[in-house]
Amino acid sequence: MNIRLHKIEKPESRIIKISGSKSETNRALLLKALQHSIQIENGSDSDDSYLMLQAISEKKEVIDIGHAGTAMRFLTAYFAIQPDCSVIIKGSDRMHERPIGILVEALKQLGAEIHYLEKQGYPPLKIIGKKLIQNRISIQATVSSQYISALLLIAFRLENGLRLQLIGKVTSVPYIKMTLQMLNRIGVKTDWTDDVITVYPASELADTTLSIESDWSSASYYYAIIALSPVGTFLELRDFEKESLQGDACIIRIYENFGVTTHFKGKSIRLEKVASPAKEYLEADLTNAPDIAQTIAVTCLGLNILCNLTGLHTLRIKETDRLQALKNEIEKWGGTVCITENSLQLTSKININRDTKPVLIKTYQDHRMAMAFAPLALKTTLDIQEAEVVSKSYPDFWKDLKKIGFKMQEL
Template sequence: MDDFQFRPSFIQLPAFTSFNGEVRLPGSKSITNRAFLIAALAQGETRLHNLLKSDDTRYMGEALQKLGVRIDFSDDYSEAVVEGSGKPIAVDGAVDLFLGNAGTAMRSLTAALSLGKGQFTLTGEERMSERPIRDLVDALLTLGAKIEYLETEGYPPLRIDASGLEGGEVHVRGNISSQYLTALLVCAPYCKAPLKIHVDGELISEPYIRLTLAVMTRFGVEVSWPASQPYRFDVPHGVFKTPGDFFVEGDASSASYPLAAAAITGGKVKVVGVGKCSTQGDAQFAKVLESMGAKITWGNEFIECEGPKGKLRSLGEFNAVEIPDAAMTVAVLALFADAPMTITGIASWRVKETDRIAAMAAELRKVGATVRESMDSITVTPPEVLQPATIETYNDHRMAMCFSLVSLGGVPIKILDPACVNKTYPNFFEDFSKLAK
C-alpha cells in the first residue's frame, strides 16, 4: 500500500456554528486488522470488503506481505484477496518488521509470529517504545515462546525466535490493554493443545474482546466464555476457515465525531456504515449523546443524530470503560455541557498513542476549560467563553479529530500536524469541512 507522504504542519479551521448532512464512514480499523491477520492464518482464500486504508492497516498489510502472505489489493485498497495457508507463519531466516505506532499490529503479531518458525524483529516509531507489552510477553513465555527485549525491558522493540506455542493454561492481566487478550485469542487455535486463558483482575474495553470473538466466529472458531467464570476463555485447537467474503463495518469510533458535531450545533447528521447491529462497542457512543439531550435514530446500517437547541446536559460522572476511544469525544463534548463532567475508567488512555489524559487536559485548558486529572479520570468544567487556540496533536489521530469539534463553538482552531489522522481516518478533514458551516 502506498505511503502517506504529505504532512502539512497545520490546518486552520474557521469559526463554525452549524453541522448538517450525511457521512459514509471509513471501514473499522479494529475489524480490518483483525480480519487481515485471521485471514492470513485461515485455510482458503478470503475476499475482504470495505477495508480501511490508513497508516495502521497499511503497517499490518505490508507486514503480512513481507512475511510471505499473498494479499492482492484492489486499485483503491478498499478490497483485498488474502490467500491463507491454514498454518502458522513460517519463514527461512530472519525478517524485520517496522510497525509504526500501530499497537494492534505490534501486539497481535507478537503472539501470532510466536506460533510459527523463523526469527522476527518487530520495531516501530519512538512512541511504540513507550507502549507496554510485558504482560503479553510474559503470557507467551509461559507457553514456550522465545522473546527478547531489544532496548527497554517490558517494551518494544522485540526479537522473536519462533518455534510454536504449547497451549494448556495461561494468565494475563486485563487492566492495561485489551489488545493483550485479543492477541492471545487470535493465536490460540494454533497452539499445540487447546488453550484456557484466565484474565486476572479487571477486563477493560470488553467490547473490543467481543469484537475479536465475533471475527473469530466468522472464521469458524467458537470460543467458550463460561457465564460462571466471566474472565476465562476456552479456545479449541483448530484452524480458521475462510468465510469466503468478509465485509468490514464502518468505523464506530470515527462515527463519534460527526455525531458529536450535530449534538454540539443543534444540527442533524446521518452516519452510514454502522448501526444497531454493530459489533463495535463505540457504537454505544450514540446513547451517550442521547443522555446529553440529542435525538438518536438507529437503522441497521446508519445512526442519525439531531442535536438539542441550547447546551448539552452534563452527565455528571460518566464511566467510559466500555468506550475508551469514543470517550475522548465525550471529553470535548464537556466543553458544551451545562455543568462540569467527570469521565472515569480511562486508565488505558495513559498507554495509547500518547498519554491521552495529560494531552487532553493540556489542550482543553488552552480553549478555556478548567481541568482536573487523575491516573484514571478527567474532570472538565466548561468555560464561560471558548478561546481560540493552537492545538498540539502529539502525533495522535484522536486528538486532531476531537479538537476539530471545538471550532463548532464559533471559535477558530488551528490543528497542528493534521496528517496524523491518516492512522484511522485519512479523509476526516475533507468530510468535516463539507458539513461544517
C-alpha cells in the same frame, strides 16, 4: 501541516461514508493471515491497517510499525507461532515507551521465544517463531484488552487451542467480545465462562467473507459536531449496525445527554440535534470505550458542561498520555481539568464562544487529539497542529469535514 478551522454556524446536512472499523479490520487481517481463504469487505483505509497488512505480506526481517499499537500487539503473537521465522519488530520512539511485557510473558508461558532488544518489557522485540504446544496460561486483564485479543486470535492455530485465565477486573470487555465473535464468524468454537476463555483448535475452516462495519470511533466526531450545532441540525452516516461488535457504539446513549438522537434505517444512521443538553454535569464510566473519552471531554468543553469521566486507565499508554494531553489543551481556554490515573474531571465552566486569537491545539502525534477538538469550530476559530496525524485511523477526516461545510486553511 498546521490548519486553521474557521468558526461556522452549523454543518451542512450531508451523507458521510466512513471506512471500516480499524479494530475489526486489524483482527480480520490477522485471521486472514492464519486462514488464507477469508475475504475482507469494507476494510479500514487507516495507516494502522495498512502497516498491519504490509508487515504480514512483505515478510521482512525487520518490521517498523510506527505508532500502530494494535499492530505491535497482534503481530507479536502472530510471528511467535510462525515456525522458522526470525523477525525484529520495532516502532516509533513513543511505541518503545508503551509496555508489552504482559503479552510477551504470556506467550513465553506457551513456549514462545521472544527477546527484548532494549528495555525489559518494551519494544523493540526479536521473535523466533516456533510451534507452540502449551495451551494453559493466565494473564493480567486490567491493563490492555489487546494483549488478550492477540492471544485469542492465534489460539485456533495452536495444536491444543488455548485456555486463558483472566486475572483481575477485565478492561475494554467489548473488544474481547469482538474478537471472540469474529472467531465464531469464521467457524472457530469459543467459550467464556467466569474468568476463563477457551478457544478450540481448528485446522479446517470453510471459506468466509468478513464484512467490516464502519468505525464507531470515527463516528463519534460527528456526534460531537451535531451536539455543538443548533437544534434541528442533522447528518447521515453510512454502513453501521444496530447490533454492533464495537464498544464505542455506546456513544448513542451518551450523546442523548447532549440532545442528540440516533435513528437507524437499514445500514444508515441519522444523527439529529433535537434539544439542548438535559443537564449541566455529565458522569460516565468509559471502561469499555476509552477511545471516545477525548470526544466527550471536548464536547463538554464546547457546551460549557462539567464532567467526570472514569475508567480511563488505558489512556496513559496510548499514542500519548491522553489524560495529560487533554488537560494541557483544554486549559488553554482557561478552564480547570483534574486528572488521576483513572479519570478526568472538567471542574470549571468555560465559554469558548468568543472572538479572540485562535487557540493552537497540540496533537502530540495522536490522531484522536486532532479529531476530538475539530468540532469546536462550531463555537470558535481554532488551529490544529500536525493535522495530518488523522491518517492513523481516518485519512479522509478533513476532506469529509469540508463536505459538510467546515472552512479550513493551511498555516
